Amino acid sequence: MPGRVDFYFDYISGYAYFAWLRLQEICDRRGAELGVHPVLFAGLLDHWGQLGPAEIPPKREWAYKDAFRVAHLHGIELSCPKYHPFNPLLALRLSLPEVGGAEQRRVVAAIFRAGWGQGIDLGSRDELAGALDREGLDSRALIERASAPAAKEALRQGTERAVGRGVFGVPTTFVGDELFWGSDRMDHVELALDGRDPLDHARVREALARPRAADRRKARPAGDG
Amino acid sequence: MPGRVDFYFDYISGYAYFAWLRLQEICDRRGAELGVHPVLFAGLLDHWGQLGPAEIPPKREWAYKDAFRVAHLHGIELSCPKYHPFNPLLALRLSLPEVGGAEQRRVVAAIFRAGWGQGIDLGSRDELAGALDREGLDSRALIERASAPAAKEALRQGTERAVGRGVFGVPTTFVGDELFWGSDRMDHVELALDGRDPLDHARVREALARPRAADRRKARPAGDG
Numbered sequence: 001m002p003g004r005v006d007f008y009f010d011y012i013s014g015y016a017y018f019a020w021l022r023l024q025e026i027c028d029r030r031g032a033e034l035g036v037h038p039v040l041f042a043g044l045l046d047h048w049g050q051l052g053p054a055e056i057p058p059k060r061e062w063a064y065k066d067a068f069r070v071a072h073l074h075g076i077e078l079s080c081p082k083y084h085p086f087n088p089l090l091a092l093r094l095s096l097p098e099v100g101g102a103e104q105r106r107v108v109a110a111i112f113r114a115g116w117g118q119g120i121d122l123g124s125r126d127e128l129a130g131a132l133d134r135e136g137l138d139s140r141a142l143i144e145r146a147s148a149p150a151a152k153e154a155l156r157q158g159t160e161r162a163v164g165r166g167v168f169g170v171p172t173t174f175v176g177d178e179l180f181w182g183s184d185r186m187d188h189v190e191l192a193l194d195g196r197d198p199l200d201h202a203r204v205r206e207a208l209a210r211p212r213a214a215d216r217r218k219a220r221p222a223g224d225g
Numbered sequence: 226m227p228g229r230v231d232f233y234f235d236y237i238s239g240y241a242y243f244a245w246l247r248l249q250e251i252c253d254r255r256g257a258e259l260g261v262h263p264v265l266f267a268g269l270l271d272h273w274g275q276l277g278p279a280e281i282p283p284k285r286e287w288a289y290k291d292a293f294r295v296a297h298l299h300g301i302e303l304s305c306p307k308y309h310p311f312n313p314l315l316a317l318r319l320s321l322p323e324v325g326g327a328e329q330r331r332v333v334a335a336i337f338r339a340g341w342g343q344g345i346d347l348g349s350r351d352e353l354a355g356a357l358d359r360e361g362l363d364s365r366a367l368i369e370r371a372s373a374p375a376a377k378e379a380l381r382q383g384t385e386r387a388v389g390r391g392v393f394g395v396p397t398t399f400v401g402d403e404l405f406w407g408s409d410r411m412d413h414v415e416l417a418l419d420g421r422d423p424l425d426h427a428r429v430r431e432a433l434a435r436p437r438a439a440d441r442r443k444a445r446p447a448g449d450g
Contacts (some may be wrong), residue, residue, distance in 0.1 A: 058391030166283030
């Protein structure tokens with residue numbers, strides 16, 4: 001009984017690259033269907049009123065270091081994109097199912113590898129075209145479709161649908177309706193796919209229903225005398 | 226050559242509980258000195274302009290589920306505090322080195338266990354006193370010291386010092402001057418303590434120095450026509 005997996009990502013995140021590498025193998029081994037959904041991380045941040053890791057200086061530095069450590073320990077080739085952050089819109093639109101069709105997974109694999117494995121500029125139309133061509137994909141046709149108003153609208157709507165499902169960061173992986181955030185929860189994804197999610201949903205409901213006894217404003221030291 | 230480890234935490238975070246359980250054993254096995262630093266997470270969030278996980282509804286739900294899964298898979302007893310969020314100020318002040326003195330680690334262990342292992346109300350003076358007493362600690366003397374102006378000031382200054390070191394979240398663990406965020410990077414902490422941090426600092430410096438090619442405002446779909 002292979003499950004359904006949905007993967008939400010933006011190329012801006014190196015962790016999305018790590019998750020992508022692992023998730024394909026997890027799904028393929030089980031014959032699970034894998035939905036691949038590019039979303040604009042900046043749109044998620046705007047919606048939830050959150051900052052991205054690159055917007056908090058010490059978190060940015062830690063995230064780079066962490067990504068290099070994770071890559072080293074897992075034997076992953078990592079070479080960050082030439083500029084970061086970059087404008088990811090064309091890369092994301094190229095990655096829509098509406099644009100790539102049957103080649104969608106090959107397009108996404110080519111862009112991830114070129115950006116995070118080899119360090120091209122993922123905001124450059126020419127460098128994206130080169131990466132697609134090197135994989136035997138038809139970059140001209142893909143870029144033409146990705147530049148049409150329908151693709152722009154599809155990315156916008158896809159990001160909105162992700163928000164509607166509760167996606168607050170990237171990478172996010174759903175197994176059925178269960179959300180898993182981050183690249184380092186793939187062991188949880190595998191358990192869920194195998195029908196062995198250890199979660200006791202009743203305990204979670206009970207914990208979530210417990211009353212709040214403080215909020216941030218009241219907890220400030222300045223406010224308690 | 227045992228290293229120096231500094232642990233920054235707030236009881237508001239269940240992940241801090243997980244890190245605490247693991248870190249003591251990591252340090253004790255190596256004879257590494259462990260500095261234990263309570264900080265006000267709300268103060269960190271205010272400083273960096275960030276939201277906490279509990280302030281984004283789907284992230285709150287995911288974080289609870291994730292904590293239960295992690296606890297189950299690692300054989301950790303988890304019973305969330307009776308109210309969440311709660312006002313952590315007394316618990317944090319009780320945990321200052323200036324308050325606990327030689328008993329600081331016992332105080333912290335008692336509070337973590339009572340809150341996250343057994344589910345007491347960590348914002349309640351009476352329940353905190355009971356937890357300390359059950360561990361054979363002198364709750365009256367501790368609460369008296371924790372309620373003095375000097376303790377309030379020490380927590381405030383400790384949180385400011387943490388910000389000055391770049392602490393943006395909890396738990397944060399330093400090995401020497403190297404920052405590690407989160408409870409699930411204890412393998413990185415161990416490598417660093419053993420002098421085997423795989424990080425190539427030159428590559429990190431190079432990656433961090435790469436130019437930014439976009440910012441969030443410009444990457445919005447609405448802005449690109």
